[in-house]
Amino acid sequence: MTLDNRWAGGPDGSGPEPTDLRIDIPHPARIYDYWLGGKDNYPADRAAAESAIAAAADIPQAARENRAFLRRAVRLCSEAGIRQFIDIGSGLPTRGNVHEIAQATDPGARVVYIDNDPIVLAHGRALLADNRSTTVLTGDLRDIEGILAGEALRGLIDPSEPVAVLMLAVLHFVSDEAARSAVERVTEWAAPGSHLLLSHSTAEGNPKRAAEVVRTWDNTDSGIRIRGRAEVESFFTGWDLLEPGVTFVPLWRPERPDQGSTRWMYAGVGRKP
DSSP: OOOTTTTOSSTTSOSOOOOOOOTTSOOHHHHHHHHTTOSOOOHHHHHHHHHHHHHOTTHHHHHHHHHHHHHHHHHHHHHTTOOEEEEETOOSOOSSOHHHHHHHHOTTOEEEEEESOHHHHHHHHHHTTTOTTEEEEEOOGGGHHHHHHOHHHHTTOOTTSOOEEEEESOGGGSOHHHHHHHHHHHHHHSOTTOEEEEEEEOSTTOTTTHHHHHHTTTTSSSOOOOOOHHHHHHTTTTSEEOTTOSEEGGGSSOSSTTSOOOOSEEEEEEEOO
16 A cells, blocks of 8 residues: 555645644653653753653653663564554654564555644654655544544555554543543454554552652643553453553563663553454
């Protein structure tokens, strides 16, 4: 499959680029970019990011560990034969992106990145201008039906074939109802053999510091909702959880024993039977 109109703004591939860029309000994608050492962020984002660091100095390490989980989990999916990927809430491009890992196994692997920050679309355009198997679309997790039904996504993704759907560090930015609805719809939509990759913020590993970290998100355009292991496990209803189940991010199939030590996020991978 190819996608001729890759750079249209909306999920249906037909709309104009989004123009509602608010650089005066911190955005999760740009805060995350700052923690990863990126430069695609603004003063408001940096202020929010530094506020979180003041409350918990290991937050940037947690962000790096989440990216490392992404790389390990995507590699697992590629080795399992999956050749199409949807990264919802992808954030700004950085090293070790989904398409780089997946296409190292198969150059024809198809990848769709989705984020609600217009800056992600702009940078994705520059990064992927010559990549006919990868696209970046604007979309919002709270409109999962619009994402899955969009013409642009369907130009690359065949729902009758297994697909890996990533929701990494994104479900905690929406309400319980929206998070549950999004995961349930993906579960219905995905073909058998598909994989669901999740990571999610929690207070269970840092109960004394968590409240202060959560407050740093109050002035962002989303806020944050931390959840416990049982809640994260419940998102995998209808999926077979792969070993070691839902665990702290650095403990999910680490490549070496000393790979990381933060306890700010849970992670897990499920396979649809």
